[in-house]
Amino acid sequence: MPEPKTFRMPKINYYVRKHFRTKILVLDLDDTIMPWPRNMPLKNGKHLNLNAYVSNVFAKIASEVLGLDRDEAYELCSSGYFNYGSAIIGLLETPDYDVTEEQAHEIFMRVHQQTATNPSKGVVAWAKPNFKLYYLLSQFKTVPYIITHGSTPYAKIALQCMGLLNTVVPEENVFGLELYGYYNTKNKPNPYIWFQQKTGIPFNRMVMSEDSHKNLFFAKALGIKTVLLHREGEQGEPFPNYDYVDHTHQKLEDYLQMFLDKGVNYTEEKLERSLEELVSENAPYGAYYQNYIIDNAISA
Numbered sequence: 001m002p003e004p005k006t007f008r009m010p011k012i013n014y015y016v017r018k019h020f021r022t023k024i025l026v027l028d029l030d031d032t033i034m035p036w037p038r039n040m041p042l043k044n045g046k047h048l049n050l051n052a053y054v055s056n057v058f059a060k061i062a063s064e065v066l067g068l069d070r071d072e073a074y075e076l077c078s079s080g081y082f083n084y085g086s087a088i089i090g091l092l093e094t095p096d097y098d099v100t101e102e103q104a105h106e107i108f109m110r111v112h113q114q115t116a117t118n119p120s121k122g123v124v125a126w127a128k129p130n131f132k133l134y135y136l137l138s139q140f141k142t143v144p145y146i147i148t149h150g151s152t153p154y155a156k157i158a159l160q161c162m163g164l165l166n167t168v169v170p171e172e173n174v175f176g177l178e179l180y181g182y183y184n185t186k187n188k189p190n191p192y193i194w195f196q197q198k199t200g201i202p203f204n205r206m207v208m209s210e211d212s213h214k215n216l217f218f219a220k221a222l223g224i225k226t227v228l229l230h231r232e233g234e235q236g237e238p239f240p241n242y243d244y245v246d247h248t249h250q251k252l253e254d255y256l257q258m259f260l261d262k263g264v265n266y267t268e269e270k271l272e273r274s275l276e277e278l279v280s281e282n283a284p285y286g287a288y289y290q291n292y293i294i295d296n297a298i299s300a
């Protein structure tokens with residue numbers, strides 16, 4: 001049988017594509033750009049667990065809007081999160097109450113407003129400027145986009161606290177769940193298709209970074225390059241092997257640094273070493289050999 005022919009892109013095409021069709025970063029917000037505090041000391045001696053805080057705010061506001069008992073609202077929210085991966089979908093789907101879309105929208109927006117702006121426990125109280133992220137994102141030729149399950153105003157407040165809004169992330173590039181629909185969480189293809197149609201960016205030019213691997217399955221299926229990151233507290237642990245994840249890194253900063261240093265197609269297995277690495281690896285062989293490597297690399 002004849003050998004199957006493989007197509008290899010001519011090098012000049014490769015460089016033209018690399019220059020004119022640069023990748024576009026699409027970033028999740030919570031636990032990707034902004035690490036959530038899970039055990040942060042507060043002034044009153046207690047600790048802030050943001051997951052628990054958000055659940056309480058959700059229960060309080062849901063009980064106000066729907067006229068329910070607080071405990072009942074808390075149960076409703078947590079069962080929604082458990083059954084649908086989203087408290088809002090849980091509210092809309094529950095057979096026990098007739099929750100309208102307007103009510104769900106009001107709850108969603110108010111919960112995020114409060115978790116962003118509460119002066120002692122909200123994002124404004126603990127989100128700090130991230131100079132490294134600012135510096136890395138400012139090195140990119142293209143501006144990033146944000147797709148979050150939070151509300152758009154919440155995401156903008158968070159990015160502003162971190163010094164990233166309208167410096168490296170234009171505010172019109174921030175998309176909250178209320179824009180692409182409460183049922184369209186990122187564990188479905190819908191938000192990616194919505195985003196593609198809104199921006200006109202081809203899927204194969206996007207790179208999606210996330211802390212939740214479930215949100216990357218359909219991204220990968222659509223042709224987006226996928227990056228899985230660790231949440232704070234998981235850092236240092238190995239990653240499970242998901243075949244829909246292209247890159248794994250401890251933090252977003254690590255991925256961005258790798259992208260800037262080595263390009264988008266770099267992986268640990270297909271390592272092509274940089275000139276500096278080759279030189280330092282061969283340092284024991286002395287200056288003559290180093291110069292030999294450098295000469296060869298330049299003439300290659």
Ligand SMILES: [Mg+2]
Pocket residue numbers: 028029030031032210211212
């Ligand atoms: Mg996240």
